[in-house]
Amino acid sequence: MIRIRVILFSLAFMAWILLTWSVHVQNVFVGLVVAVFVSFMTADLFTASPNIFRNIFRYLWFLYYIPLFLWECFKANLDGAYRVIHPDVPLNPGIVKVKTVLRSDTAITILANTLSLKPGTMTVDVDKEKGYLYVHWVDVKTQDVDGATKMIVHKFEKILVRIFE
Amino acid sequence: MNDAIGFGFIVMGIAFDFFGCLGLVRFPDVYNRLHSSIKCITLGTSSILFGLFLIEGFSACGVKALLCILFLVLTAPVSAHVLARSAHKFGTKLCKGSVCDKYAEDKDALS
Numbered sequence: 001m002i003r004i005r006v007i008l009f010s011l012a013f014m015a016w017i018l019l020t021w022s023v024h025v026q027n028v029f030v031g032l033v034v035a036v037f038v039s040f041m042t043a044d045l046f047t048a049s050p051n052i053f054r055n056i057f058r059y060l061w062f063l064y065y066i067p068l069f070l071w072e073c074f075k076a077n078l079d080g081a082y083r084v085i086h087p088d089v090p091l092n093p094g095i096v097k098v099k100t101v102l103r104s105d106t107a108i109t110i111l112a113n114t115l116s117l118k119p120g121t122m123t124v125d126v127d128k129e130k131g132y133l134y135v136h137w138v139d140v141k142t143q144d145v146d147g148a149t150k151m152i153v154h155k156f157e158k159i160l161v162r163i164f165e
Numbered sequence: 166m167n168d169a170i171g172f173g174f175i176v177m178g179i180a181f182d183f184f185g186c187l188g189l190v191r192f193p194d195v196y197n198r199l200h201s202s203i204k205c206i207t208l209g210t211s212s213i214l215f216g217l218f219l220i221e222g223f224s225a226c227g228v229k230a231l232l233c234i235l236f237l238v239l240t241a242p243v244s245a246h247v248l249a250r251s252a253h254k255f256g257t258k259l260c261k262g263s264v265c266d267k268y269a270e271d272k273d274a275l276s
Contacts, residue, residue, distance in 0.1 A: 018232055021225035076204045081184040084201060089191055094264035097271070109243075116242035117207060122200050123242070124249045124268055134268040136196045136249060143265045 001043060007053065009039040061162045068159070069114060076119040083138070094140040095124055098133050098149045100157060107164035108133075114156050121152055167219050174216030181209030194260035195252050203245040211237060 016031035017023070083090055102108050105128075112123040112133065120138040127134075135152060142148055188201025214230040214237075221227035259266055 015232065018228050021228050073204070073208050077181050077184075077208050080188060080201050080204050081181070084184050084188045084191055089193075091193070091197060091260075091262060092264060093194075093197055093259065093262065095196075095259070095266045095268045097267040112246060113239070113242040116203060116245055117238075119204075120200075122196070122203065122249060123246050124196075124253060125246075134271075136200070138197065138200055140264045143267070 005039045005043045008043055009035050012038045058163050061159055065156075065159050065163065068156075069117070072114070072118040076117060079119040090139075092139045093137065094143070095134055095136050096140060096143060096148045096152075097145050098135055098153050099145055100131050100133055100149075100153055102157065102160060102165065103131070104164055107160050110164070111153070111156060111160055115152065118156075167222070171216040171219035174212045174219065178209045178211070178213035178216065181205045181212065185209060193262075195257055196249055196259065199245050199249055203241060207237060207241045 012035040013031055016035060017028075020027045020031070100108065100111060102111055108126060108128065112126060115121045115123050115133070115135060122136045123133055124136050125134040126132075133153070135148070137148075137152070141151060182205065185202050185205025188205065189198050192198045192201055211234045214234050218227040218230045221230070253268060
């Protein structure tokens with residue numbers, strides 16, 4: 001528990017310093033007080049297993065994930081802009097069900113966020129016990145659970161498993 | 166040079182924001198409108214902020230812009246998810262051309 005608090009304290013303090021961008025005594029003191037308060041209040045919400053912070057490969061996979069995510073986000077924007085300026089507004093929407101193998105809270109959150117920002121999909125609800133995500137898809141290609149999983153989730157899931165699980 | 170690239174990013178961001186707002190008007194129902202607003206406006210606003218960072222450099226203003234990008238990317242999809250979920254729970258129907266609604270089927274099966 002103390003290790004989680006130290007990690008959380010340093011993150012909060014770093015965010016404070018970046019946000020104020022000055023090392024004046026007053027700022028640093030208030031930052032210390034706030035960071036201690038935050039780390040004591042929210043330590044049990046943070047993560048269950050601090051050991052995953054030690055593995056260097058997780059950071060490398062995360063670095064690989066960022067450009068992939070940005071590229072998908074950019075493609076999503078071009079796709080959205082195309083659908084908006086097309087005279088007929090080409091839509092084929094529906095809510096499909098996809099399956100995920102991820103179990104930890106952080107991983108499912110990041111997966112749902114990524115699906116919301118990738119082209120054509122948006123997460124509507126998560127069923128954590130059974131591992132299902134309900135995804136609103138602008139251009140439904142298949143209504144089958146396995147087919148939709150392969151088309152929507154698979155690409156990100158195999159990287160997120162390496163980062164968070 | 167940094168100024169020129171920064172202004173380029175800002176122009177790109179304004180264009181994407183414009184398309185996002187246009188989507189809010191043109192798309193038929195709440196879910197499709199959320200699509201357009203969440204994608205275009207997240208990246209559009211992020212690139213405006215990134216352009217500001219390139220112009221300002223590592224100063225108080227530029228670093229705040231970078232942090233804002235981080236918070237925006239983390240929180241905007243969550244808010245879209247909450248809006249879509251609450252709209253569905255409230256009973257908002259999908260628009261007329263919709264193909265399937267597995268979420269409503271599963272909810273009916275449970276209740």
